[in-house]
Amino acid sequence: MRGRAGLYGAVAAGGFRRYATYGTATAAGVFTNTVFGFILAYTYIALWDERPGLGGYDQSEALTFMWVSQALLAAGALIGGGFQEEFQERVRTGDIAVDLYRPADLQLWWLAGDLGRAAFQLLGRGVVPLVIGGLAFQLALPTAPLRWLLFLVSVFLGLVVSFALRYLLGLAAFWLMDGAGINMMATVVSIFFSGMLLPLTVFPGGFGEFVRVLPWAAMLQVPVDVLLGGGGGGARTAGWLGFQAAWAVVLLGLGRLLQAAATRKVVVQGG
Numbered sequence: 001m002r003g004r005a006g007l008y009g010a011v012a013a014g015g016f017r018r019y020a021t022y023g024t025a026t027a028a029g030v031f032t033n034t035v036f037g038f039i040l041a042y043t044y045i046a047l048w049d050e051r052p053g054l055g056g057y058d059q060s061e062a063l064t065f066m067w068v069s070q071a072l073l074a075a076g077a078l079i080g081g082g083f084q085e086e087f088q089e090r091v092r093t094g095d096i097a098v099d100l101y102r103p104a105d106l107q108l109w110w111l112a113g114d115l116g117r118a119a120f121q122l123l124g125r126g127v128v129p130l131v132i133g134g135l136a137f138q139l140a141l142p143t144a145p146l147r148w149l150l151f152l153v154s155v156f157l158g159l160v161v162s163f164a165l166r167y168l169l170g171l172a173a174f175w176l177m178d179g180a181g182i183n184m185m186a187t188v189v190s191i192f193f194s195g196m197l198l199p200l201t202v203f204p205g206g207f208g209e210f211v212r213v214l215p216w217a218a219m220l221q222v223p224v225d226v227l228l229g230g231g232g233g234g235a236r237t238a239g240w241l242g243f244q245a246a247w248a249v250v251l252l253g254l255g256r257l258l259q260a261a262a263t264r265k266v267v268v269q270g271g
Helices: 002-020 023-050 059-073 084-093 096-101 106-136 145-176 180-193 205-211 221-228 233-269
Strands: none
Touching: 002 023, 002 106, 023 059, 023 106, 059 106, 059 221, 084 096, 084 145, 084 180, 096 106, 106 145, 106 233, 145 180, 145 221, 145 233, 221 233
């Protein structure tokens, strides 16, 4: 068990180092996130000036929601940039057979690597835009260390949910062979249902309730709500974390089932 933990830890560290080598791309990403952050910030200011309290947030909370979303954007691979394209290409070329022969679990191997990537993106592309946003605007960032710790736990669970969804996309390549179309559709769904554009609490009625129970809400909406706190105290935060954990378990379980089916397909095709 200790050896396996060390193996996946090394894979995660390798994923971190791999993305750390792209300094120019990281700097460009920080610039892009910051510029779009300012554009969205002034859009939010205009919207909340017209509709104070929209979605249950005051203006400073709404701005906090937006800047934290920018900080989580690359880490959660909400608009691409994750492992799924590489995974699908390995399926297309047949290199996935090498992965299957490794003395390691396929799902855990890719999860560890993606968490390493996400850790670098969170530090490399997330911290600076959030700091700049905090200096330029009045944000409702908490001061309690426990709130930040709970936020990091929620971010981790959100990253696992994000991986689990994208792992399903990767496995779909065993049947589709070309994942470009499904990746594009997944990006559109992620943008709309994660809360990237607007908090999901803005959507009214039954539709709003529906989108808030989908797994995409666990990737962005929930971590920001955990950071902001909201009403309900510890019980509500525990509910949010439980919601994320439940989706992580369900989606990882679906991934294992689909992986087993994909493995049988590889064996059949390979004789």
